[in-house]
Amino acid sequence: MSIPFTVTILGSGGALPVQGKNPSSQYIQIGNTGVLIDAGEGVQTQLLKFGISHHKISYVFISHLHGDHYLGLMGLLFSMHLSGRKQDLHIWSHTGLDEIILIQLKHAGSVLSYPVHFHHLVRDQSETILDTENFSVTTLPLKHRIPCSGFLVKEKTGPYRIKKESIPAEMKLQHLVQLKSGTSVFKENGEILYELENHTLPPHPVKSYAYCSDTAPDENIAGLIRGTDLIYHEATFMSSDEKRAAETFHSTAAQAAGIALKANAGRLMIGHISARYKEQSLLLEEAKAVFPETFVASEGMVLDLRRLSD
Amino acid sequence: MSIPFTVTILGSGGALPVQGKNPSSQYIQIGNTGVLIDAGEGVQTQLLKFGISHHKISYVFISHLHGDHYLGLMGLLFSMHLSGRKQDLHIWSHTGLDEIILIQLKHAGSVLSYPVHFHHLVRDQSETILDTENFSVTTLPLKHRIPCSGFLVKEKTGPYRIKKESIPAEMKLQHLVQLKSGTSVFKENGEILYELENHTLPPHPVKSYAYCSDTAPDENIAGLIRGTDLIYHEATFMSSDEKRAAETFHSTAAQAAGIALKANAGRLMIGHISARYKEQSLLLEEAKAVFPETFVASEGMVLDLRRLSD
Numbered sequence: 116m117s118i119p120f121t122v123t124i125l126g127s128g129g130a131l132p133v134q135g136k137n138p139s140s141q142y143i144q145i146g147n148t149g150v151l152i153d154a155g156e157g158v159q160t161q162l163l164k165f166g167i168s169h170h171k172i173s174y175v176f177i178s179h180l181h182g183d184h185y186l187g188l189m190g191l192l193f194s195m196h197l198s199g200r201k202q203d204l205h206i207w208s209h210t211g212l213d214e215i216i217l218i219q220l221k222h223a224g225s226v227l228s229y230p231v232h233f234h235h236l237v238r239d240q241s242e243t244i245l246d247t248e249n250f251s252v253t254t255l256p257l258k259h260r261i262p263c264s265g266f267l268v269k270e271k272t273g274p275y276r277i278k279k280e281s282i283p284a285e286m287k288l289q290h291l292v293q294l295k296s297g298t299s300v301f302k303e304n305g306e307i308l309y310e311l312e313n314h315t316l317p318p319h320p321v322k323s324y325a326y327c328s329d330t331a332p333d334e335n336i337a338g339l340i341r342g343t344d345l346i347y348h349e350a351t352f353m354s355s356d357e358k359r360a361a362e363t364f365h366s367t368a369a370q371a372a373g374i375a376l377k378a379n380a381g382r383l384m385i386g387h388i389s390a391r392y393k394e395q396s397l398l399l400e401e402a403k404a405v406f407p408e409t410f411v412a413s414e415g416m417v418l419d420l421r422r423l424s425d
Numbered sequence: 426m427s428i429p430f431t432v433t434i435l436g437s438g439g440a441l442p443v444q445g446k447n448p449s450s451q452y453i454q455i456g457n458t459g460v461l462i463d464a465g466e467g468v469q470t471q472l473l474k475f476g477i478s479h480h481k482i483s484y485v486f487i488s489h490l491h492g493d494h495y496l497g498l499m500g501l502l503f504s505m506h507l508s509g510r511k512q513d514l515h516i517w518s519h520t521g522l523d524e525i526i527l528i529q530l531k532h533a534g535s536v537l538s539y540p541v542h543f544h545h546l547v548r549d550q551s552e553t554i555l556d557t558e559n560f561s562v563t564t565l566p567l568k569h570r571i572p573c574s575g576f577l578v579k580e581k582t583g584p585y586r587i588k589k590e591s592i593p594a595e596m597k598l599q600h601l602v603q604l605k606s607g608t609s610v611f612k613e614n615g616e617i618l619y620e621l622e623n624h625t626l627p628p629h630p631v632k633s634y635a636y637c638s639d640t641a642p643d644e645n646i647a648g649l650i651r652g653t654d655l656i657y658h659e660a661t662f663m664s665s666d667e668k669r670a671a672e673t674f675h676s677t678a679a680q681a682a683g684i685a686l687k688a689n690a691g692r693l694m695i696g697h698i699s700a701r702y703k704e705q706s707l708l709l710e711e712a713k714a715v716f717p718e719t720f721v722a723s724e725g726m727v728l729d730l731r732r733l734s735d
Contacts (some may be wrong), residue, residue, distance in 0.1 A: 131507050132500075134473050156500045157467050163444050180532040182503040186496070190442075190466045193492040197441050211532035218528060222490040222521035224571045261534045 117319035118146040118249055120270055120420040122345070125161040127386035127412035129351060130183045132156075137414060138183035139328060139387060141347070142167055143268060146249040151175045152266055152326050158187030159194050165415055169195055170202075174245060176252065177208035178328060179263035185212065189219055192227065200229040207234045207244055209262040238262040241339055255339050257330035259364045265327040267340055275315035282314060322420040325380075328387050331361065332370035337377035345423055346375050347412065350385035350398055368398040372405035382423055386412035427629040428456040428559055430580055430730040432655070435471040437696035437722035439661060440493045442466075447724060448493035449638060449697060451657070452477055453578060456559040461485045462576055462636050468497030469504050475725055479505055480512075484555060486562065487518035488638060489573035495522065499529055502537065510539040517544045517554055519572040548572040551649055565649050567640035569674045575637040577650055585625035592624060632730040635690075638697050641671065642680035647687035655733055656685050657722065660695035660708055678708035682715035692733055696722035 121144045126137030138155025142162065149171035151158070162169055169191060177185045185208070195204070206212065213233040220227065234244065236254055245252040248271070255265035274295040282291070290300045290309055297318075300309040325340040328349035340346060351365035360367050366374075368385055375383035383406050388395055395411050402409040431454045436447030448465025452472065459481035461468070472479055479501060487495045495518070505514070516522065523543040530537065544554065546564055555562040558581070565575035584605040592601070600610045600619055607628075610619040635650040638659035650656060661675035670677050676684075678695055685693035693716050698705055705721050712719040 131504055132470050132473060134470070156497065157470065160442050160444070160467065163442060180529075182500055182529070182533060186500050186503075187466065190492055190496050194441055211528075215525075215529055215532065218521075219490075219492070219525055222525065222571075223492060261532075 117273060117421060118270070120145045120250075120322050120324075122324055122347075122418040122420070123165060123167065124386075124412045124414055124416045124418075125158055125165065126155045126414060127388075128155075128183070129387050129389045130181065131390045133390045137161055138186070139178075140187065141326065142172075143324065144171075145268065145270060148173055148247065148249065150252075150268065153178055153184045153328070154186075154188040154191060155183050156186040156190075159191045161414070162191075170198070170200065173202070173205065174252075175204065175206045176266050177206065177212055178257070178265060178326070179209060179259055179261055180211050180215075181261065181329070184329075188212075189216060192216065192231070193223075193225070195229065196225065196227045203230045203232060205232045205234060205245075207236055209236050209238065209264070236262070236264045238264075253339075255325065255327060255336055257327060257336065258333045259329050259331070263329060265325060265330070265336065267323060267325045267343065269323040270321050272321055273318045275311065275318055277315055278313075319421075324420060325378075327374070329365060331364045332366045332374055334374070334377060337374045340378045340380070342379055344381040344420055345384060345418060346378060346380045346382070347384045347386060348374055349387035350402060351387050351389050353392065353398055354401055368402040369405050372402035372409055375406045375409070380406075381408065383409040384412045384418070385409060427583060427731060428580070430455050430632050430634075432634055432657075432728040432730070433475060433477065434696075434722045434724055434726040434728075435468055435475065436465045436724060437698075438465075438493070439697050439699045440491065441700045443700045447471055448496070449488075450497065451636065452482075453634070454481070455578065455580060458483055458557065458559065460562075460578065463488055463494045463638070464496075464498040464501060465493050466496040466500075469501045471724070472501075480508070480510065483512070483515065484562075485514065485516045486576050487516065487522055488567070488575060488636070489519060489569055489571055490521050490525075491571065491639070494639075498522075499526060502526065502541070503533075503535070505539065506535065506537045513540045513542060515542045515544060515555075517546055519546050519548065519574070546572070546574045548574075563649075565635065565637060565646055567637060567646065568643045569639050569641070573639060575635060575640070575646065577633060577635045577653065579633040580631050582631055583628045585621065585628055587625055588623075629731075634730060635688075637684070639675060641674045642676045642684055644684070644687060647684045650688045650690070652689055654691040654730055655694060655728060656688060656690045656692070657694045657696060658684055659697035660712060661697050661699050663702065663708055664711055666699075678712040679715050682712035682719055685716045685719070690716075691718065693719040694722045694728070695719060 123142040125140035128136035139153040140158045143150040243253045250270045253267040257263040299311040325343045325346045348371035350368040350371040352360040433452040435450035438446035449463040450468045451462045453460040560580045563577045567573040609621040633653045635653045635656045658681035660678035660681040662670040
């Protein structure tokens with residue numbers, strides 16, 4: 116059994132609210148670990164709506180300090196506190212979020228019931244910021260009006276998968292472990308005892324997910340996320356508003372698709388579509404003309420990385 | 426015609442979110458002026474939902490700096506900015522909100538498109554903080570864990586109402602103005618020309634609304650809001666949890682009703698009910714046993730001060 120690896124869309128709207136749409140936020144479940152990427156206003160209500168307990172969240176990654184990407188975090192932190200959370204919470208962001216949070220705790224007269232660890236992202240540089248048993252998180256420098264980073268979540272190669280029916284009852288545990296690690300077992304005289312391919316299947320393929328919002332189109336990003344199974348890339352504007360996109364350091368749907376194409380991605384999910392467009396299908400068509408495997412993010416959508424391209 | 430005076434409930438939940446309920450926020454329309462009292466997370470979405478343009482809001486009053494009473498303000502300010510607002514916005518709160526807002530603007534790299542004026546509330550003291558042509562706003566010192574104030578919104582006496590059918594065509598404008606101000610018109614020789622009661626009806630009765638959240642029960646509040654037409658008073662707990670209410674500087678439903686009774690209020694609206702109670706009707710019953718004219722606030726409710734007790 117491979118571990119679960121799913122992305123739930125909590126919000127995928129643009130900067131200005133539209134009724135029934137929430138600002139950027141995504142919940143990733145990978146193994147037993149919960150990861151929150153961005154936390155737009157209302158994120159705690161969205162978690163509640165989709166039946167995701169905030170107790171599951173261990174890591175929070177905030178791409179940048181524009182309100183539609185982090186304003187829901189403070190409410191979530193307060194609710195974790197009111198619910199008596201004890202376990203550590205790690206938060207990554209560009210400089211400033213710690214100051215914003217600490218000042219609000221001060222004026223609320225609150226000392227959180229759990230430890231929060233703030234980590235600062237580095238601007239204009241890709242670095243691996245989290246490395247766990249099951250997955251790693253690497254930053255993607257994005258091009259926005261203020262310091263902004265995307266995130267590449269990549270699982271690690273799992274064990275070789277034992278073919279149960281092929282395992283004799285007398286096999287020693289140490290030999291089983293050796294097979295799982297991908298090595299055949301030999302006798303002292305050099306003869307083969309258990310041959311890897313007779314007793315195992317190769318590990319599940321490693322899956323990866325890239326989150327790129329907000330940003331002007333940047334080919335360097337494509338280089339960093341080559342072969343990623345699923346890319347979320349902002350598509351704030353249509354090509355007809357490309358000038359406005361450039362002025363505001365955002366992308367058009369076609370530009371987002373261009374990045375997915377260059378990255379040779381499995382699938383592309385677009386979002387952060389400006390409230391000015393009533394018909395999201397037009398942006399989808401524009402993107403699909405460049406990269407056919409595109410779809411539009413919508414709230415409550417659960418993307419199973421195992422099933423997307425298997 | 427008297428001017429409109431309505432209160433729209435945007436959110437009336439407690440500190441912890443419950444699905445489908447928003448934290449504290451109310452919109453008051455008085456004459457042509459829009460007033461926002463408290464701004465819990467999601468307030469801008471609630472305004473959108475109930476068809477209230479945020480352009481109408483000129484004054485914002487924040488009772489205290491616990492998250493469920495102000496966390497939606499920053500998103501609203503950003504949206505006003507993105508919508509190109511130009512007109513001034515006045516915000517009253519206890520010390521700290523200006524710091525919280527300015528630090529977020531700094532990290533977002535944003536300079537708002539409109540002037541914001543911050544006003545600090547004074548702790549433990551009632552004062553009139555706004556005095557317009559149509560209404561005044563007076564603070565109500567509340568008893569909470571951190572500095573907290575309620576607000577009494579009181580309209581001003583309008584003009585004497587002219588009985589149109591009684592006005593002769595030859596009446597001079599200055600005499601009409603005099604009648605409206607409540608004075609009969611006399612000739613130079615002292616004889617009566619237009620007697621007030623023949624040509625006018627008395628002004629519409631003055632209406633008032635008091636907002637009291639969050640607070641432990643305090644009889645001093647009742648003294649400050651005597652005869653108020655409608656009181657909103659928090660009722661976080663039931664009497665069975667009175668100890669917990671006291672520890673957290675909140676009120677029970679019965680205590681809220683006790684304040685309304687002492688104040689000789691017209692009606693009492695309770696809210697901020699803890700998420701622990703699934704049956705709000707139990708809190709309502711408890712309050713009605715003390716003050717029968719009680720109801721529970723619910724989102725989207727529009728209370729017309731003219732019709733409540735006319």
